Amino acid sequence: MTALVDTETVSPVAAVRARVRRRRAIVVGTALLLVVVLAVAALSIGDYPMAPADVWTTLWGGGDRVQSYVIFQVRAPRLAMALLVGAALGLAGALLQTLLGNPLASPDLLGISGGAGAAAVFGILTLGLSGPVLALFAFVGGLAVAAFLLLAGRHRADGGYRLILAGVGVAFLTVAIANFLMVRAKVELAQAALIWLTGSLSSTPWWNVATVAVVVALAIPAVVACAHWLPITQMGAQTAASLGVRASTVRVVVVVTAVLLTAVTCAFVGPIGFVALCAPAIARPLLGHGAIGIGTSAAVGAALLVAADLVAQFALPGVSVPVGVVTGAIGAVFLLWLLATSKGRNL
Amino acid sequence: MTSASAAPRLTARGLAAGYPGRRVIENLDLEFAPGRMTMIIGANACGKSTLLSVLARVNQPLGGAVELDGVDIQTIPRRRFAQSVGLLPQHPTAPDGLTVAELVARGRHPHRSVFQRWSADDTARVEAAMAKTGVTPLADRAVGDLSGGQRQRVWIAMALAQEPRVLLLDEPTTFLDLSHQIEVLDLLRTLNRTDGTTIVVVLHELNLAARYADDLVVMCDGRVVAHGAPSDVLTPDVVSSAFDLEALVIPDPLTTTPLVIPVPGGTHVPADQS
Numbered sequence: 001m002t003a004l005v006d007t008e009t010v011s012p013v014a015a016v017r018a019r020v021r022r023r024r025a026i027v028v029g030t031a032l033l034l035v036v037v038l039a040v041a042a043l044s045i046g047d048y049p050m051a052p053a054d055v056w057t058t059l060w061g062g063g064d065r066v067q068s069y070v071i072f073q074v075r076a077p078r079l080a081m082a083l084l085v086g087a088a089l090g091l092a093g094a095l096l097q098t099l100l101g102n103p104l105a106s107p108d109l110l111g112i113s114g115g116a117g118a119a120a121v122f123g124i125l126t127l128g129l130s131g132p133v134l135a136l137f138a139f140v141g142g143l144a145v146a147a148f149l150l151l152a153g154r155h156r157a158d159g160g161y162r163l164i165l166a167g168v169g170v171a172f173l174t175v176a177i178a179n180f181l182m183v184r185a186k187v188e189l190a191q192a193a194l195i196w197l198t199g200s201l202s203s204t205p206w207w208n209v210a211t212v213a214v215v216v217a218l219a220i221p222a223v224v225a226c227a228h229w230l231p232i233t234q235m236g237a238q239t240a241a242s243l244g245v246r247a248s249t250v251r252v253v254v255v256v257t258a259v260l261l262t263a264v265t266c267a268f269v270g271p272i273g274f275v276a277l278c279a280p281a282i283a284r285p286l287l288g289h290g291a292i293g294i295g296t297s298a299a300v301g302a303a304l305l306v307a308a309d310l311v312a313q314f315a316l317p318g319v320s321v322p323v324g325v326v327t328g329a330i331g332a333v334f335l336l337w338l339l340a341t342s343k344g345r346n347l
Numbered sequence: 348m349t350s351a352s353a354a355p356r357l358t359a360r361g362l363a364a365g366y367p368g369r370r371v372i373e374n375l376d377l378e379f380a381p382g383r384m385t386m387i388i389g390a391n392a393c394g395k396s397t398l399l400s401v402l403a404r405v406n407q408p409l410g411g412a413v414e415l416d417g418v419d420i421q422t423i424p425r426r427r428f429a430q431s432v433g434l435l436p437q438h439p440t441a442p443d444g445l446t447v448a449e450l451v452a453r454g455r456h457p458h459r460s461v462f463q464r465w466s467a468d469d470t471a472r473v474e475a476a477m478a479k480t481g482v483t484p485l486a487d488r489a490v491g492d493l494s495g496g497q498r499q500r501v502w503i504a505m506a507l508a509q510e511p512r513v514l515l516l517d518e519p520t521t522f523l524d525l526s527h528q529i530e531v532l533d534l535l536r537t538l539n540r541t542d543g544t545t546i547v548v549v550l551h552e553l554n555l556a557a558r559y560a561d562d563l564v565v566m567c568d569g570r571v572v573a574h575g576a577p578s579d580v581l582t583p584d585v586v587s588s589a590f591d592l593e594a595l596v597i598p599d600p601l602t603t604t605p606l607v608i609p610v611p612g613g614t615h616v617p618a619d620q621s
Contacts, residue, residue, distance in 0.1 A: 012486035013473050016448035017465070228461045231453060238436035241405040243509065244429030244457040290445030
């Protein structure tokens with residue numbers, strides 16, 4: 001009897017909204033749990049293996065000198081960087097894909113990573129830059145590519161595939177520029193730049209982690225605002241305008257935010273491919289209901305990069321490859337699958 | 348529910364509109380009486396949609412102004428304008444998998460800021476909009492899976508959740524079969540009569556426009572050719588000059604509104620001979 005009354009009084013709108021919220025809670029919760037499991041693995045596994053219990057006591061200051069060194073100077077900063085960079089790339093990818101309504105839109109395919117990379121290589125090789133100044137340089141490079149793409153696609157109602165194709169072209173150009181700079185550089189410098197260009201998390205100092213954390217934290221308010229606007233601009237510029245949202249403003253805020261998030265990761269760990277492409281594509285179908293999944297993409301991106309870094313370090317016995325090689329390999333397969341199935345068509 | 352406040356008066360004064368380098372509309376004056384249902388008709392590319400987009404503040408006028416109760420709409424904050432004037436464009440897009448309830452809920456956007464949480468009041472208003480348009484049973488269906496007629500009612504529900512006092516619709520019956528066209532127009536008329544919402548519709552179907560409009564606006568080449576009650580406005584001369592079509596106009600046997608019957612045989616009378 002009471003059950004009958006309940007089904008009658010519960011509003012259909014509230015019911016649907018509650019179901020969407022519940023599913024998001026489950027997905028985000030699972031992703032975060034996965035992040036925790038992967039983080040424990042990342043702190044435990046290595047040349048100096050530690051039991052999770054030892055990791056725990058060491059984290060609270062109970063470990064011996066070797067344990068403390070391994071955790072605090074080697075593994076924790078590397079893990080923190082992987083989490084931050086993965087989350088930032090997941091955010092950047094989700095923002096761009098929703099803005100352009102295209103699952104292929106991501107900073108790497110649009111040439112934004114390439115622009116940041118070429119600018120950074122120039123900074124490393126000819127100006128000898130590093131740290132925050134290099135980050136600024138990468139940001140300007142990424143922004144230049146983004147600005148070019150936005151101007152090129154300005155008069156088109158939907159900036160879908162044409163923009164992606166233009167971005168792929170720009171990406172090739174930036175690779176050519178970076179290669180040209182590398183060929184002319186001294187061998188040792190070129191070697192350093194090459195390792196950087198592949199994207200690597202090895203030997204991360206805490207100072208870098210802190211810088212990336214500050215930039216990501218600064219971007220959060222913009223991300224929150226974008227998450228508020230994007231569901232509206234998703235319905236078309238005209239519908240958005242009639243709901244009081246100016247699509248052109250949202251476009252600029254989204255692009256600058258995505259470039260900032262991409263460039264800061266680029267400057268400190270190099271251009272890590274495909275995380276920004278894959279994370280939202282995994283998050284969205286899990287959420288369903290046409291959700292854009294910006295926060296979920298951050299969690300998935302963090303999990304992806306920590307997992308990829310574990311594979312990069314330990315999959316081949318005795319050989320540790322840069323994490324960019326692993327994400328590139330996973331991402332290439334993923335991209336082919338995206339193109340082969342209907343998933344790649346539209347959002 | 349929202350019949351408390353009278354609808355504001357939407358006016359175009361000396362309006363010029365179009366695209367950079369191509370003015371579609373030049374020096375247009377038009378007033379939409381509050382609480383009435385106005386239909387805009389005219390041949391393709393006569394500037395109907397352009398006019399609607401400027402009235403809804405989607406595009407900026409190239410000259411002149413659109414006023415809401417005497418205030419230039421360009422000076423009204425976007426969100427506040429969206430609280431009084433809504434537009435249903437011709438091709439709105441719904442993301443894959445989005446449910447009807449969530450789509451309609453997005454109509455609440457102008458009434459919420461980034462920091463405002465969704466309230467029970469919002470839920471109530473979304474439900475009211477869905478009830479009015481009869482889409483409540485579809486609440487948990489994906490918008491993409493609906494039929495054309497259902498989808499159009501859902502989009503109208505979203506526009507209603509916005510609670511505009513003036514609602515502009517760009518060809519809301521395109522791609523619908525006749526019975527669904529009637530359904531949508533009946534719905535709009537009911538909304539207009541019960542809530543006093545000013546409704547402005549761009550419509551292609553002359554006879555339906557004549558039947559449902561309180562006021563009819565006939566446009567041709569970016570100008571208003573005629574404006575007034577359908578029976579005064581829709582004459583063979585006006586049809587001939589605006590649509591380049593020879594037609595017989597008789598009273599509709601059901602409603603006595605004008606009924607346009609094209610003269611068969613494809614005899615086209617050039618506009619300058621009329």
